[in-house]
Amino acid sequence: MASTVRLQAPIGQCALLITSLAVPLTGWTLHAVSLHRKLAAARRDPLTGLLGRDGYTAKARQTLARYGDSTLVVLVDLDHFKQINDGPGGHAAGDRVLAATAQRLTAWAGSRGAVGRLGGDEFAVVVRIGAARRELRLTQLTQLLAQPVEVDDGTLVDVAASVGAASPDVLGTTDLSALQRAADAAMYAGKHTGRAVLADRSHATVPSINGRRAGRPGTSTLGRAA
Structure with a gap:
């Protein structure tokens, strides 16, 4: 026992x-x-519902790693956005434009795309698009973003956006930072033209100050003017 x-x-x-x-x-x-x-939830932008910078970066890198040369990195900057905020509708109208832009980018990129708000009126997208369809898809994007936005009082607000894009097969890298720098340079090369600009290797060598510097000659422009 x-x-x-x-x-x-x-x-x-x-x-x-x-x-x-x-x-x-x-x-x-x-x-x-x-x-x-x-x-x-914190990784989401509360106004637009898009991924914040950290969440977007993580998903964008996953997309680049998975699809490689068949991906496209796109930066979008709303033109004359301050005028919308300072206009009759004030910041409420600006918020509505930001939310509408987010919805349009999400619809354009599809469920597998990485769409983020980098801050202010700046957005970024990484999406799987093959070389043969880039021009068509970027043209569709510029046309979509140029549609007026209806604000709370029913007024239509004219919207314009600058779009720059970069792809791994053209630049020879899948590094997100390098692709975004090139897309940023391309975007500023076509600022206020209403056309999407697809970066070439010259855009990757453009020096930048806080990511803001006009692109070099040799730009490829796509789409129609807004």
């Missing part, structure tokens, strides 16, 4: 220990799930 008791005591103690550990572990699991949801 004594031996039986000695064997049962450690087993009971272990069971008690496991039970006592299960309670805080369960609580921690619920806390971790809640924290994960909060972090996921």
